[in-house]
Amino acid sequence: MTPVTAFAGESLVQSVDWLTIAPPTLTAVVALVVLVADLFVPEERKRVLGWTAITGLAAALALLVPLRAGDRSTFCLTADTQAAACSYTADTFTLVIQLLVLGGALLTALLSVTETRERLPAGEYWFLLLASAAGAALLPASRDLATLVVALEVASLPAFALVGLKRGDRMSGEAALKFFLSSVTATAVTLLGVSFVYAATGTLHLTELAQSLDDVPGQLQTLAEAGVALTLVGFAFKTAAVPFHFWVPDTYVGAPLPVAAYLSVVGKAVGFTGLILVTVVAFPSYADVWGPALAALAALTMTVGNVAALRQLSTRAWSAVRLLAWSSVAQAGYLLVPIAAAAYSSDDQIGATVAYALMYAVVNLGAFAVVALVARRHPENRIADYRGLYATSPAAALALAFFLLNLAGLPPGIIGLFAKVTVFSAAVDAGLGWLAVIMGVNVVIGLYYYLRWTALLFRGPEGAVRPQPAGTAVPHTAPAPITLAIVLTAAAGVVLSGYPQIALRFAANSLF
16 A cells, blocks of 8 residues: 555545556556557567467456455545545456456457458557457446546547558448447536536545435435436447447447457446446435336337347348347347346346346357358358358357357357346346336347357258369368357356356355
């Protein structure tokens, strides 16, 4: 701890526990190292930047181990971190989300090694990815609205540039512009809401807000309610909740595939984490405001996402990516259910969102890894291009089938089934029977398009395949980093399916 200076009996210098803030700090430092090194590393050795980034993310993950007790805080108003309002807290919830975020960024980095070698500027790409990951790792530990908004923007601003990094590609530039304009508008609304909340309460720390909002003077009541509603808008945008979802399909299609995978998992985790912190921790006294709103958003989001995914034409260019984009919107609806349920019962429901997010992160990144592999042979990535994949790449086909069945909630994807049951139970336990019914209908809709894609993998290829003369066939080889990403996600999915209690234990222990 650093020494503190006393004035009028109070500390003017906040204490800093460097080990507590080590994971996001190391990620940011490695980002700066990569940016500077890019100036001196010759073009033929740029791949070292990628492996430096991967090593940095792995080291940041390792730094979570000393914090596993989940009882550390820093940047506190007084020396007593247990009683004081702190801006950074490394509790169990923080560590689980940081594991998800940094693990997702690490898998994204593995998918990106080949892309940066062939199509994307390496130095800029790795710096932007690491900078965004640092902001995403900071956000779950933030315990005041100022730090929360700063972390949100640090995670988001590099993502805009990552989406538009395919130079000379009109779709990439258009996707980045849509993403940027809509996100900036949402952030402006959120900042307006934060200013209203601060004006009504005089504090930004989440724990103090929870107490102050109970005693807001009558003349400031409307201001406080408006601030609560507006603050939620930005986080609803990040989660791709309807009607703030319109940027998702075009952004995923226009972005490099590893960036689309990153946004679908890490970007979504950022939004849901912020949403949990501001609702359950900061605004519990306004549960009657945000509870019904989130329940309605959950029903609308899962329905719109599933119906749009159902309508994707298998012969349309980039239909595979579009289907995953709309699927991510539908999955966002499921993730919203336990947060809405927390308004009607208790914050114990939040664990269901954490468990579901862990399952979704693993299998969705795995699906994108297989899509990135297929895109090397079929750049337009139609769903029809996956017909007969088992005949040419059995391992990739089996892996993708496993990931899709997990997303659908069917065996052998046991963890997908358990996660959906956990979310369904959260709605029932909170008395939201109507929401549970809507979720059940949407799960059935999702079964159709996930199973349709899965069945296509094992059909015979269209047209006759000419036999190649002996010794002339060229095998389709997968780049080692993409193969490693598929293996890691498949292995994690199998372990979680065999021992789903691991994710459920996270759900039980990831409370505040």
